[in-house]
Amino acid sequence: MAPSTDFTAWQRQHALGMLLFTGRNLLRVAKAFWPLLFTLAANAEWALRVGIWAGLALLLAVAAFSVVQFRRFGFRIRKGALHVRKGVFQRSRLVIPLERVQAVHLKRNPIQRLLGLTGLSVDTAGSKGNELELVALRLDFAQHLQQALSEAHAVDADEAEEPDRPLFALNIRELLRVGLSMNHLRSGLVALALPLSLAGQIDGLVEGWIAALPWWALPLFSLLLVVLWFPALLLVAGLGVVTSLVVAVIKYFGLRLDQTKSGQFSLQSGLLNRVAFTIHRTKVQTVQWTSTPLTRALGMATAQWSQARAGGTEGAREGQLRIPGVPRATRQALDGLMFPDWNEELPKELTPQPIYGWVLWARWWIAGALLGWWSVVAGALVVAFGAYWSFRTAKARMARCSPEAIAVYQGWWKQRVTMTQVHQVQRAAFRQSFWHAYRGIAHVTLFTAAGNLHLRFLPAAQAQALVDYVLFETERSDRPWM
Amino acid sequence: MFENPLIAEAEWPKLAETPFKPLPPAYATQRKAVAGLITLALAVAAAVPWGLAAFEVEVPGALKWGALVASTALSGGVWVNAVVGFLYMGYAVRRHDVTFKSGWLFRTRVTVPMSRIQHSEIFRGPLDRWLGLSTLRIYTAGSSGANLSIPGLQDETAQAIRSTLISHGAQH
Numbered sequence: 001m002a003p004s005t006d007f008t009a010w011q012r013q014h015a016l017g018m019l020l021f022t023g024r025n026l027l028r029v030a031k032a033f034w035p036l037l038f039t040l041a042a043n044a045e046w047a048l049r050v051g052i053w054a055g056l057a058l059l060l061a062v063a064a065f066s067v068v069q070f071r072r073f074g075f076r077i078r079k080g081a082l083h084v085r086k087g088v089f090q091r092s093r094l095v096i097p098l099e100r101v102q103a104v105h106l107k108r109n110p111i112q113r114l115l116g117l118t119g120l121s122v123d124t125a126g127s128k129g130n131e132l133e134l135v136a137l138r139l140d141f142a143q144h145l146q147q148a149l150s151e152a153h154a155v156d157a158d159e160a161e162e163p164d165r166p167l168f169a170l171n172i173r174e175l176l177r178v179g180l181s182m183n184h185l186r187s188g189l190v191a192l193a194l195p196l197s198l199a200g201q202i203d204g205l206v207e208g209w210i211a212a213l214p215w216w217a218l219p220l221f222s223l224l225l226v227v228l229w230f231p232a233l234l235l236v237a238g239l240g241v242v243t244s245l246v247v248a249v250i251k252y253f254g255l256r257l258d259q260t261k262s263g264q265f266s267l268q269s270g271l272l273n274r275v276a277f278t279i280h281r282t283k284v285q286t287v288q289w290t291s292t293p294l295t296r297a298l299g300m301a302t303a304q305w306s307q308a309r310a311g312g313t314e315g316a317r318e319g320q321l322r323i324p325g326v327p328r329a330t331r332q333a334l335d336g337l338m339f340p341d342w343n344e345e346l347p348k349e350l351t352p353q354p355i356y357g358w359v360l361w362a363r364w365w366i367a368g369a370l371l372g373w374w375s376v377v378a379g380a381l382v383v384a385f386g387a388y389w390s391f392r393t394a395k396a397r398m399a400r401c402s403p404e405a406i407a408v409y410q411g412w413w414k415q416r417v418t419m420t421q422v423h424q425v426q427r428a429a430f431r432q433s434f435w436h437a438y439r440g441i442a443h444v445t446l447f448t449a450a451g452n453l454h455l456r457f458l459p460a461a462q463a464q465a466l467v468d469y470v471l472f473e474t475e476r477s478d479r480p481w482m
Numbered sequence: 483m484f485e486n487p488l489i490a491e492a493e494w495p496k497l498a499e500t501p502f503k504p505l506p507p508a509y510a511t512q513r514k515a516v517a518g519l520i521t522l523a524l525a526v527a528a529a530v531p532w533g534l535a536a537f538e539v540e541v542p543g544a545l546k547w548g549a550l551v552a553s554t555a556l557s558g559g560v561w562v563n564a565v566v567g568f569l570y571m572g573y574a575v576r577r578h579d580v581t582f583k584s585g586w587l588f589r590t591r592v593t594v595p596m597s598r599i600q601h602s603e604i605f606r607g608p609l610d611r612w613l614g615l616s617t618l619r620i621y622t623a624g625s626s627g628a629n630l631s632i633p634g635l636q637d638e639t640a641q642a643i644r645s646t647l648i649s650h651g652a653q654h
Contacts, residue, residue, distance in 0.1 A: 285624070308624050426622040427594040427629055430497075434587050449624030464498055467593065472494035475578035475595045482623065 005141060007148050010074040010085075016115050017136030021066035023111075024135075029062060075132065077148055082122070084132055096132070100124050102283050102307045104146045106276035113274070118142040122149065123307065146278060150264055167265075167337075168323065168330050169256040178325040179248030180241070181294040187247065188240025252324055259337070265305075267321050277321055282480045283307050284321075285424055285450035287338055289331065289417040296415075300325045303334065308449035308482055339405035339419065350399035350466065352457035353441055357394030359457070361387055399455050401466070404473075406446070408453045420448050423477035428467045432460065446470060449482065495576070497593065502572030502583060508613045509634025510568045515609060517557075517564035524553035573632050575643055578650075580620065582632045594630045596650040598622050604640050616640035620647070 005011070030037065065088060073086045082101070084094040102123040112119055118139045122132040137145065170178065225232070255269035260278070268276045284305045291301040303323040326334065335342050364386020372379025396412040407419040425446045432442040442463035446453040455466070531546045563586075570586040583591040605617040618640045620630040635643070 425595075426598045426624060427592060429593075430591040432589050434589070437589065447622070447624070447629070449622075451624075464496070468494050468496050471497070471579055471593055471595060475597065481598070 005144055007077040007145065010076050012074055013070070013134055013136040014117060014138055014141075016117060018067050018070045019115070020111070020117070020135045021070050022063050025062045025066050025069075026059070029058065075134075082132065082149065094132075096122070096124055098149060101149055103277060103279040104149050105278070106142055106146060106274075108274040110272050112136070120145060146276075147262075150260075150262055150278060150280070164261055165259050167257045167259055167334065168326060170252060170254075170269075170325055174325050175248060175252055175255070176245060177298050177300065178252060179245035181292070181298050181300065181325075182244040182248060183292075184237065184240035184244050186240075187243035188236045191239045191243040192236065248324075255323070257323060265321075267323065279305070279307060279321060281338065283482060284338065285420065285448045285482075286453075287335070287419045288451075289415075289419075291415045293413065295325075299327055301328075301331055302326065303331070306450035335419070339402065339421065341402045341404045342407075342419075343402065346400045346402055350401065350455055350458060350462065352394060352397050353439075353459060354394075355439065355441065356397065356457035357391040360390035360394055364390060397456065399453075401469075406453065406470075408455060418451070418453055420446070420453060421481075422470055422473040423479055424448050424481045425470050425474050428470050430463060430467050436460075497574075497581060497591070500574045500576060500581070502574045502581075505568065505571050505573070505632075505634045506615070506636050506639075508615055508636070510565070512609050512613050512615060512634060513564040513568055514561075517560045520560050521557040524557045528553035571634075573635075575646060580630065580632075580643070580647070582630055592630050594620055594622055596647055599647055602644055602647055604644065606637075610634075618643055 069086075069088050072088055072091070075082065075084045077083070077098070080098050082094075082096045082098060084096075086092060086094075105121050105123070107119040107121065108117070109119070112135070115136075116138070117136045120132075120134045120137055120142050134142075134145075250271045252269050253271035254274075255267070258266045260266050262280075264278050264280050265284075266276060266278045268274065285308050286306045288304040288306070289301045290304070295301060303321075303326050305321040305323075307320070323334075332344065364383055368379040368383035368386065370379075371382050392412045393410075396415070397410050399406060399408045401407075401422075404423070405419060405421050407417055410416050410418075426449055427447045429445040429447070430442055431445065436442060437460070440460045441457050442460040444455040444458060444463045444466055446455075455463070458466070528549045531541045531549050535541045535546065566586050567584070570589065571582075571584045573583070574581045578597070579593050579595045581591060581593040583589065600621045600623050602618065602620045605619055606615070607617075610616060614637055615634050616637050616639075617631060617633045618635055622629045632640075632643075
């Protein structure tokens with residue numbers, strides 16, 4: 001496609017898209033009718049006679065439908081809005097103002113790579129799924145479209161002068177370190193659960209297989225399991241590490257983060273499915289840094305940039321940009337880009353009152369008392385460990401505030417720092433119970449479009465001042481928050 | 483060089499010094515009406531074991547007295563909450579934000595800046611309509627459900643607040 005593609009006229013996807021459409025529709029049909037297919041496969045003789053013709057007819061019908069669907073599907077960019085028309089029987093037209101576009105992703109799965117095509121999808125804050133999903137585009141066409149869709153933000157002349165600059169990339173050694181620092185326990189369980197769930201689906205097959213075994217096989221297996229529990233444990237652990245490494249390579253291979261000319265951030269990664277995610281700085285609502293003892297030992301942390309999400313998708317993974325394995329210096333550089341006035345040396349001014357640790361510990365007493373009913377030693381151990389855990393947790397919790405940004409720190413084992421720009425706060429809540437009011441304590445919750453910041457057990461006067469300050473900053477700011 | 487904005491005595495407006503408006507007395511009536519309905523339902527529930535006993539069905543005494551005590555305590559709590567909870571409710575509409583406070587055991591004060599409001603709605607239930615009251619619900623980006631909801635406003639007040647919100651939106 002020529003660079004001078006005129007996006008104001010209706011555009012179709014690449015003709016090979018018909019193939020992808022057909023494949024996708026066939027999969028849908030197969031998914032909808034798989035019990036039927038299954039029964040047919042069981043009565044193979046009858047199915048061969050009738051099924052071939054019916055299947056052929058169905059294939060043709062699906063292919064014809066897909067071609068019409070492909071031809072009906074069009075999109076264009078006109079007057080600062082993206083127009084989409086689609087549908088065969090039920091037709092729809094969609095208009096999305098470009099300034100509402102949250103992020104534009106480019107994706108390539110192995111099939112698309114084979115055909116030399118690229119997929120592109122557009123996120124808006126209004127819906128859970130993608131508003132526009134294109135599957136078959138030539139790479140340069142997709143890149144131009146991505147640029148055209150992002151042009152709404154390219155008004156800033158200073159930003160436009162800046163060249164594309166690389167911010168961060170993972171080489172193969174760092175990639176393996178990311179794999180090593182993942183949660184191996186979870187990976188091991190996933191690795192175990194996968195064959196088990198597969199086995200569950202072909203239950204009958206496994207049962208038949210077991211029935212075919214000689215009578216001495218099962219007791220022998222049980223005996224082996226009892227004798228070999230330690231090697232088995234090692235096997236699970238090893239499986240976990242290997243799975244982590246494989247997952248890391250598949251997900252984060254060739255990961256790189258750049259800042260484009262128009263001030264957008266662009267993240268690319270993936271071995272099989274190559275994903276390119278583009279997002280403008282103002283669309284990032286919260287930045288969260290997570291680290292575990294493992295990642296800290298390797299001097300890394302994981303960043304997660306979240307965009308505004310549609311209602312009720314609390315904890316949803318979509319619309320988040322994850323950057324694993326970020327070293328300390330890069331972390332400071334990224335924070336500097338996101339929050340220009342941020343500084344790690346800021347005082348720890350918003351610390352919880354000491355009572356917070358005691359409140360956390362009180363919960364462990366309940367568990368300890370219940371256990372103590374059964375065994376006093378176990379109860380005492382739980383309460384003692386609870387003391388350690390609670391006071392360390394309480395001590396780790398604090399917040400820092402620069403004039404434009406606020407960061408909440410929590411956790412000592414798994415550490416999390418959640419940051420947002422003050423003017424991106426959507427609403428603020430000041431909470432206290434009657435007992436807190438008496439003790440002069442209050443909680444503050446700052447709600448952003450991508451999640452909440454909880455500041456707990458602050459001195460009431462400070463909590464009050466924080467809410468007043470955040471409201472003042474938010475209300476006088478005329479910068480875009482989205 | 484760096485100024486600490488939280489500790490410094492600042493010029494930003496202080497929410498605690500804002501006079502909060504109480505909700506109209508009709509809303510107190512509404513809360514009492516709801517409490518009355520709940521008490522009625524609880525009384526019926528408590529009367530069931532006694533009624534069964536009157537028809538010579540074997541009912542353990544613990545159940546009869548337990549139900550009576552529990553429903554009395556519960557309806558007492560509902561009444562205290564209806565009356566005392568009302569006293570702790572209040573709202574404030576400033577030029578740039580809307581605040582609602584509520585709760586007597588657990589107190590919450592939520593503020594939504596007007597420039598962050600996505601949409602608003604006025605809700606009127608059957609009891610509300612009978613007493614001429616409205617609930618104003620305000621929604622912001624990024625979460626489900628109403629993010630600020632002021633119950634028991636006089637219809638005209640709710641309309642007036644809403645038009646303030648809308649006109650604020652129009653300026654920006």
